[in-house]
Amino acid sequence: MTTSTGGDLAIVGARLRTLTGENETATALLIRDGRIAALGGDAEIRAAAETAGIEVRDLAGATVTPGLxxxxxxxHWAADVTAGVDLGGLGTIAEIREALAAEHARLPEGAWLRGWNLEYEPFEETGMRGDVLADAAPGRPVALVCYDLHTGLGTAPALAAAGIDGAREFDDASEIVVDADGTPTGELREPTAYQILFDAAPAPxxxxxxxxxxxxxxxxxxxxxxxxxxxxxxxxxxxxxxxxxxxxxxxxxxxxxxxxxxxxxxxxxxxxxxxxxxxxxxxxxxxxxxxxxxxxxxxxxxxxxxxxxxxxxxxxxxxxxxxxxxxxxxxxxxxxxxxxxxxxxxxxxxxxxxxxxxxxxxxxxxxxxxxxxxxxxxxxxxxxxxxxxxxxxxxxxxxxxxxxxxxxxxxxxxxxxxxxxxxxxxxxxxxxxxxxxxxxxxxxxxxxxxxxxxxxxxxxxxxxxxxxxxxxxxxxxxxxxxxxxxxxxxxxxxGTLAVGSVADLTVWGADPVEATPDELVETPIVLTVLEGRVIHEG
Known part of the structure; x- marks a missing residue:
């Protein structure tokens, strides 16, 4: 990752997707103090940049679009949620247990085991139950969240640490799911319910x-x-x-x-x-x-x-x-x-x-x-x-x-x-x-x-x-x-490449409009520019 200082930059040699219906033939742009100051041909923009002592990037056929x-x-939530083990794509309870057991072996004693991206399909026969995962991390609090962020799942040690011992009334449609005898199953529907569990885990x-x-x-x-x-x-x-x-x-x-x-x-x-x-x-x-x-x-x-x-x-x-x-x-x-x-x-x-x-x-x-x-x-x-x-x-x-x-x-x-x-x-x-x-x-x-x-x-x-x-x-x-x-x-x-627009840019290795959907996912990101600052360089 490369971060430039300041908000002045010139880009030449590119195709510009201006999204304005104007300047469609321009191949270069000049940024001053974080805003687009000019669009035009390579020679024109290069000369203006060199006169002002502004860095020039020759992108040799890349495509520039407004920043995405x-x-x-x-x-913010993701920075916390994704700190645990990624359970995405695990299609059986056995696979989930195996992933949790590996994380359990890695973690120090007393640490919570966190997981995210859990899918619903593995629990179609058992229902969302914490006890089917308990033997993967004996005695350790395990707190998981489903991929859609609408359901949490906890094992008995985690529920106990969070003080979840039965059903509760919530202001919204959240629910602590319980068995017929009132014992929580570990399934916590909607954020108000499952946040009780995650709030009990040690905070960073x-x-x-x-x-x-x-x-x-x-x-x-x-x-x-x-x-x-x-x-x-x-x-x-x-x-x-x-x-x-x-x-x-x-x-x-x-x-x-x-x-x-x-x-x-x-x-x-x-x-x-x-x-x-x-x-x-x-x-x-x-x-x-x-x-x-x-x-x-x-x-x-x-x-x-x-x-x-x-x-x-x-x-x-x-x-x-x-x-x-x-x-x-x-x-x-x-x-x-x-x-x-x-x-x-x-x-x-x-x-x-x-x-x-x-x-x-x-x-x-x-x-x-x-x-x-x-x-x-x-x-x-x-x-x-x-x-x-x-x-x-x-x-x-x-x-x-x-x-x-x-x-x-x-x-x-x-x-x-x-x-x-x-x-x-x-x-x-x-x-x-x-x-x-x-x-x-x-x-x-x-x-x-x-x-x-x-x-x-x-x-x-x-x-x-x-x-x-x-x-x-x-x-x-x-x-x-x-x-x-x-x-x-x-x-x-x-959202446009126009004089006066904020210079937030995404620079692609190929034209994202002309690339097929299958080609698009492999198209390189050459530069990401925020207010004229290069915040990523591929």
Whole structure:
């Protein structure tokens, strides 16, 4: 990783994807004080740079695009969650036990064993139970979280350390799952429940937490990302961002969506609103994240009709009227609201609430996050709503061509075709932005774009294509990571290569629009540039 100082740079010898419809023949650009000062031919820009004593990078045929922005991500959370053992791709309980046993042997006595990326399919016969894993790490607290961050799993020592000894009532739809006799099984549904478990584990030091977030941002830069919307913001997140920027170690442009919990009071809302204008050079905080439902896999998504297990008709909020009150308060305060809505009915009900909000001239409208399944009537309701649809087609990676995956089975026969309808949403005139939901799915935007365009496993042209009619074009996928998220947040100086635009750039080894989805995931990231600073060099 190479980090330059200052914000002046010249790039020549490149193809520029300006996304403005202008300067399409330009091959070079000049950056002064973190902003694009000129676009033109190589000789012109080189001469201007040399006169001003500015470094010139000859990129010999690379393609420059505006910097990529992940519209739904959790880097602060990920820095903590991914500190454990990665259980992704382990398809049986025996494989999971083997991985936990190896980690158990490595850890010192008394340490907690943490794991992430756990999948649901291995537990189809037993149910999500901690006791089926207990012998992998005898006596040691084991705390795991599923890949979607909606379910935790703990063994008996971990549950005991956290004081989890029975069912509890929560303000939201979270649940400590118990047996018939009231004994916890180890399954903890939704964050309010499983956070009790993880809060009991030893916390990292301030320095470890801060440096972990710094290093996480640098990992994102290596994949071409220059910024993102943090969807689980808290006061601690803001404090760390401010400290990193003060230390000159913040290499990411961030919007922090404060996570509003269902149980938050009017006083909590007022406190968040009072701090809404807190910002730095590279970060701001005037945004909110709420949940309307959970996920398909656990039966907590809010659906028009019940799923195959008879679930799916319960919202995350005991009082939907309270959700509407909270949304109105944040709306009136001028904040940008993002609401998680996976189920089709959840999308419809959120749209109902958003439709009651008064206009705010000059202020961008709100988003719905995921829109994972949509009935035709929901697509119709989206028309003219003014919302931004923040979607993640790469979450289709857990689907199976034979319909045997947990998501499809749980949703019910024939309903998988209503999933990830990004083309339908776009054709309905709705603004679309793409993201990863990292660490739910991989943060690499090349994967995100490839799934949106190909709707099959990237790198395998023979792989099954899910709903091919829902594919995006190469240009649309790029726009959904650049210009469209900038516009959705009201930024006129981001998401394009134009004079006056912020010089956040992603430099590719080949044109990401012309590359096939299968080629895209292997396309090198040559440079990642933030405000004219090279924050990654491949």
């Amino acid at each position: 922005f992940d519209s739904h991500t959790h880097p 030091s301030h320095e470890v937490e801060r440096d972990g977030l710094r290093d996480m941002f640098r990992r994102l830069a290596a994949a071409g990302l220059t910024g993102g919307a943090i969807m689980d913001g808290k006061d601690r997140t803001v404090e760390l961002l401010a400290e990193l920027e003060e230390r000159g170690e913040l290499d990411h442009r961030v919007t922090v969506h404060h996570w509003h919990a269902v149980g938050d009071t009017d006083e909590d809302v007022a406190r968040v609103i009072a701090a809404k204008d807190r910002a730095g050079r590279l970060w701001d905080t005037g945004a909110i994240k709420l949940f309307s439902d959970g996920v398909i896999d656990t039966g907590t998504a809010w659906l028009h009709t019940v799923d195959a297990c008879g679930d799916g008709r319960v919202p995350f909020w005991p009082s939907w009227e309270r959700y509407a009150e909270v949304v109105r308060a944040y709306h009136d305060a001028g904040m940008l609201i993002a609401t998680h809505a996976v189920g089709d009915y959840a999308v419809s009900r959120v749209l109902d609430v958003y439709a009651t909000l008064p206009e705010r001239p000059g202020v961008p409208f709100h988003s719905i996050e995921h829109l994972e399944v949509l009935a035709d009537e929901d697509v119709e309701q989206l028309k003219g709503s003014g919302i931004t649809a923040s979607m993640q087609p790469l979450h289709m990676q857990w689907r199976a061509a034979d319909h045997s995956d947990n998501w499809t089975v749980r949703l019910g026969p024939g309903r998988d075709a209503t999933g990830y309808r990004v083309r339908s949403v776009l054709d309905a005139g709705v603004g679309v932005v793409l993201g990863s939901d990292w660490p739910v799915a991989q943060y690499d935007p090349r994967l995100g774009m490839a799934w949106a365009r190909g709707r099959h496993t990237p790198g395998d042209p023979s792989a099954h294509v899910f709903e091919p009619e829902q594919r995006l074009t190469g240009e649309e996928a790029l726009l959904a990571y650049t210009l469209w998220p900038a516009r959705a947040r009201g930024h006129e100086d981001r």
